[in-house]
Amino acid sequence: MVLKLYGTPMSTCTSRVLTCLHEKSLDFELVPVDLFAGEHKQPPFLAKNPFGQIPALEEDDLTLFESRAITSYVAEKFKGSGYDLIRHENLKEAASVKVWTEVESHRYNPAIAPIVFQFLVAPLQGNLPDQTIIDANLEKLGKVLDVYEAKLTSTKYLAGDFYSLADLHHLPYTYYLMKTPAASVVNERPHVKAWWEDISSRPAFKKVAEGMNFVKK
Numbered sequence: 001m002v003l004k005l006y007g008t009p010m011s012t013c014t015s016r017v018l019t020c021l022h023e024k025s026l027d028f029e030l031v032p033v034d035l036f037a038g039e040h041k042q043p044p045f046l047a048k049n050p051f052g053q054i055p056a057l058e059e060d061d062l063t064l065f066e067s068r069a070i071t072s073y074v075a076e077k078f079k080g081s082g083y084d085l086i087r088h089e090n091l092k093e094a095a096s097v098k099v100w101t102e103v104e105s106h107r108y109n110p111a112i113a114p115i116v117f118q119f120l121v122a123p124l125q126g127n128l129p130d131q132t133i134i135d136a137n138l139e140k141l142g143k144v145l146d147v148y149e150a151k152l153t154s155t156k157y158l159a160g161d162f163y164s165l166a167d168l169h170h171l172p173y174t175y176y177l178m179k180t181p182a183a184s185v186v187n188e189r190p191h192v193k194a195w196w197e198d199i200s201s202r203p204a205f206k207k208v209a210e211g212m213n214f215v216k217k
């Protein structure tokens with residue numbers, strides 16, 4: 001069984017999977033996909049992900065795409081290896097992990113992704129950050145983080161007093177957000193700030209963040 005991850009470390013969604021693989025102490029091969037050359041839109045990669053986006057994971061005859069589906073598969077299949085990200089021995093805790101992974105996917109990600117795009121990707125395409133888009137999404141993100149601030153006064157992490165896949169899924173975009181002026185949306189909320197500092201200091205993510213040098217400090 002060889003795990004092959006197709007993507008690039010600077011990509012948030014690839015680094016979401018990379019962090020999971022490291023937390024699970026798994027061996028894998030990272031197969032670079034050249035976004036700038038449009039490799040992800042060519043037939044060989046489209047056969048792995050018909051939507052033409054990275055990452056994709058191959059394990060023998062299994063091919064997966066969607067980073068959060070990949071991390072869930074890895075966390076489940078290798079539940080006995082490395083750190084338990086899904087609380088597989090406690091159904092109620094596992095259910096809470098599922099709640100907060102859904103929150104990240106449906107409420108946090110749609111608000112944070114456009115902000116990161118405007119600050120870090122638009123300039124690479126020769127455009128100025130669109131402050132209207134940034135402001136509108138900062139308001140949405142602030143509302144989500146107000147809920148996080150309240151939750152994190154009662155539990156150390158989002159799903160409970162244990163680090164889980166729910167926290168992990170937040171790492172890549174928040175890492176880039178913290179390199180923009182919008183970092184204040186985290187820093188002005190003390191429990192969110194403490195949570196961010198805790199989860200981003202885990203060795204598995206620090207290793208992945210070394211490859212996320214898309215943004216020079």
Ligand SMILES: N[C@@H](CCC(=O)N[C@@H](CSO)C(=O)NCC(=O)O)C(=O)O
Binds near residue numbers: 011
């Ligand atoms: N919901 C999917 C999103 C993948 C994605 O946006 N991939 C980006 C790079 S990560 O930011 C991508 O492939 N962008 C290039 C493109 O869309 O052409 C997932 O979680 O895997």
